[in-house]
Amino acid sequence: MGEIKIAAQSLRMSIHTRMQYRVDSLVATLAVFVREATNIIVIYLALMKFDKINGWNVNEMLFLFSLLFLTYAFVVSLFADLRDFSCMIREGRFDRLMLRPRGLLFQLILNNADIIASIGHGTLGICLFLISANKVGITWDIPTILYYISAIIGGVLIQGGMFILFSALSFYFVETNSIREIFYWNMRKFAGYPISIYNKLIQTLMMYVVPFAFVNYFPAQYLLRKEDMADYNEMYMYIAPCVGVVIYLTAYGFWRISVKRYKSTGN
């Protein structure tokens, strides 16, 4: 319980800090929203030229994007401190966490939550969902809603697990930002589209190495049942929400092992 209270305390303070200057926060949130929305509008306009991409129409693509934005909205709140973790190691700020009688990850999770990015991405995710959800032929019954919620949680856990994994690499290498840049941020750009449009290498990467396919593609397939799903094991659609739990636990295990390698600079 103590851990949850401390995490909640951190979240409250993050919100309080970010919202101290309300107009600034509003403008910053709007800026995040407009920046991300502009990308979507460009993609949308480009897609208008084609009827479909590998069988996916514009609304289905927007639905795919909505999952990406919604999950990221949670990720950026929960795991913001892990996003800048290598910096924390370099500056020796990690030492103080070690001396506190509390789990290290619990101290990092929800700390310094990027509420502005969270609201910006979340709002866009909701907008895209509202625009597309009724036009893609999904019947929103209870099992579907439950699957959808599980898929969101799974997507958050997958990305959170990736953040933990990349952070744990900081115990082995001084500079891990470039690894994160290549494997997280670049792969995330690919994840905006159905993975079936890419070559085998990218598909393999997105399913088994940086499993963004389980964040939005396979959950969307469960709800939309597109033809290109025939290229993959049907099981992937069903296990997509569980993949998050597996990735997160694996990442947590790797973190536990890696943290033992941590060597303070001593000053």
Next chain:
Amino acid sequence: MIILKDVRKQLGNKEVLNSISFHINPGESVGIIGLNGAGKTTLLNIISGILRPDRGFIRVNGTENILSEYKMLRNVAYVSGTKSQLWRDLTIKASLENCVQMYHVDKEKAEKRLEALNEVFSIQNLLLSKPENLSLGERIRCELVYALLAETQILMLDEAMIGLDVSIKHKIMEYFEAYKQEKKATIIFTSHNLLEMEKLCDRVILLHKGTIIFDGTIERLMNEFAPPYEMRVKIEGNLPDFEDLPLEKFSIKKDTLHIVFYRQKIETTYILKHILKKCRIKDVKLTEPDLEGTIRKIYKREG
């Protein structure tokens, strides 16, 4: 009990600690003295578990690495002038609330304790600030409250008085003395201020280039290594004969005698009585060796 046996640590190419061995009993307060780069902070970091020794044996209350056991961590507070324990993004109040949670302090007890600590550390008006908005002295006061709120059995204070003004420092030192007596807490203290050291510590460990060159009570340190006493005596009358006295040095300039002597060899009163046999004393000025002078002498000798 804290036990270190043959602890060695190298950082980069520098051997920071070389074969360090000592033990600290529960309730003992020990001062670690050393020049810059002597290895004081590294030693504290090794005891706290932040750093692991390259070689050697270390146990803190029977545990090799206290970081691996929350129960042990709840009994240890480490305050450093350079490393903050406070949450960077939280107000002091929120940090203290987290401290109460983490160290499992009863809420009512914590409130009473905070009230008492506030009397000494005067942090009431800082509670709603964040560490980044505080001066060094203010931050250190908050760090100390954070550490003392949990009432841990082991207190490690690394340059934990920097930035504090004289008036509050005095109150804080008195608080630490009382804390030591009441809680029977083990205190490990590093500071460049030897007056603080003298006041708080039962024992001092002198580090020089990563090696212990003295480990014992301040009294023993003074007896064995203190520089000589110096006495200036303004006299009227004939100059007495000092040849038979075990003095280190004596000279006279106009009517003032300058005498250098060790108290272990001769008492001040004996010298004064000896002078009074021949002449009248108009004025006496005695300079006693202090801890700082003693330490300076030791380091000069060690090179």
